[in-house]
Amino acid sequence: MTNRRKFIKTSAAAGLGLGFGILQKAFAQSAPASNANASVFTDGLVLSTWDAGLPANAAAWKAMQAGGNALDMAEKGVNDTENTLSNLTVGLGGYPDREGHTTLDACIMDSQGNAGSVMFLEHIKNPASVARRVMEKTPHVILVGEGAYQFALAEGFKHDDYVSEESQKAWNEWLKTSQYKPIINVENHDTIGLIAMDMSGDLAGACTTSGMAFKLHGRVGDSPVIGAGLYVDNEIGAATSSGLGEAVIRTCGSFLVVEMMRQGATPQEACEEAVRRIQLKHANYRDFQVGYLAVNKAGEIGAYAIHPGFTYSLLKQGENKVYNSTSLLDK
Numbered sequence: 412m413t414n415r416r417k418f419i420k421t422s423a424a425a426g427l428g429l430g431f432g433i434l435q436k437a438f439a440q441s442a443p444a445s446n447a448n449a450s451v452f453t454d455g456l457v458l459s460t461w462d463a464g465l466p467a468n469a470a471a472w473k474a475m476q477a478g479g480n481a482l483d484m485a486e487k488g489v490n491d492t493e494n495t496l497s498n499l500t501v502g503l504g505g506y507p508d509r510e511g512h513t514t515l516d517a518c519i520m521d522s523q524g525n526a527g528s529v530m531f532l533e534h535i536k537n538p539a540s541v542a543r544r545v546m547e548k549t550p551h552v553i554l555v556g557e558g559a560y561q562f563a564l565a566e567g568f569k570h571d572d573y574v575s576e577e578s579q580k581a582w583n584e585w586l587k588t589s590q591y592k593p594i595i596n597v598e599n600h601d602t603i604g605l606i607a608m609d610m611s612g613d614l615a616g617a618c619t620t621s622g623m624a625f626k627l628h629g630r631v632g633d634s635p636v637i638g639a640g641l642y643v644d645n646e647i648g649a650a651t652s653s654g655l656g657e658a659v660i661r662t663c664g665s666f667l668v669v670e671m672m673r674q675g676a677t678p679q680e681a682c683e684e685a686v687r688r689i690q691l692k693h694a695n696y697r698d699f700q701v702g703y704l705a706v707n708k709a710g711e712i713g714a715y716a717i718h719p720g721f722t723y724s725l726l727k728q729g730e731n732k733v734y735n736s737t738s739l740l741d742k
């Protein structure tokens with residue numbers, strides 16, 4: 412063996428050794444340190460983004476009262492928003508892309524760590540339910556575009572040609588200048604991210620959106636990306652996001668929030684760290700909004716955004732109310 416080959420072999424072995432050491436440490440740390448003895452909240456709760464989460468929370472709760480688990484709550488909750496065709500940022504009523512197509516993104520996760528997602532889906536009213544079918548009926552996690560549409564039809568979902576007059580009007584206006592300018596807290600792309608905890612203390616979540624208004628045809632945001640727009644780990648907690656999807660994807664936002672909680676952070680501290688990570692990686696962070704929500708197994712809540720104005724809806728202990736999140740740029 413030449414010296415060089417010997418060096419490569421030794422380095423590789425050393426590298427492996429080092430890697431294994433790091434891995435061992437990571438595995439040791441992946442035990443839910445601060446949560447190991449934490450009590451599990453078993454009153455049930457629903458947490459969702461924005462004021463529009465209020466009726467979604469109520470629908471989720473109704474699903475639980477009808478015998479549903481956390482997954483049913485998450486699905487039925489966000490279905491309520493998808494079915495609200497006056498909503499311009501979720502479902503078929505949402506703003507179109509710059510070619511005039513309303514394309515939908517959604518994902519769902521259950522308490523077992525299973526996940527399903529659809530991206531760039533057209534003409535289907537309830538993308539979150541299609542995501543659930545992807546999770547439950549296929550060996551895959553993500554289906555996109557025409558494939559997702561054909562799968563939905565095969566699963567009994569109906570083709571829907573609904574076009575929102577209001578979103579078409581906005582598109583026609585946009586065509587006059589053809590410039591995308593994020594509007595903070597309107598952002599042209601709100602989302603509903605919803606986390607549900609059932610009476611067993613099990614967690615599930617769903618996230619669904621029509622994405623950024625007047626986006627490039629084919630653009631997909633954070634909402635259907637597992638670990639970005641949503642992440643659920645039933646041992647630890649769950650997180651979801653709303654706002655500029657690109658910034659959330661770059662920082663694996665929701666996964667980061669859950670991993671911070673695993674390391675002992677409260678949900679609030681974890682959301683704050685995820686926003687700070689965006690600040691660190693984006694010189695222009697003042698130009699857009701991102702907000703995170705998180706829940707841990709004890710039923711504690713976190714909410715934090717870049718800008719003031721991010722609201723969230725919380726249904727807990729008989730109350731369903733809208734709250735203002737704190738933010739990085741709070742004065």
Ligand code: GLY
Nearest residue numbers: 622623632654656
């Ligand atoms: N957060 C939704 C999107 O960026 O599409």
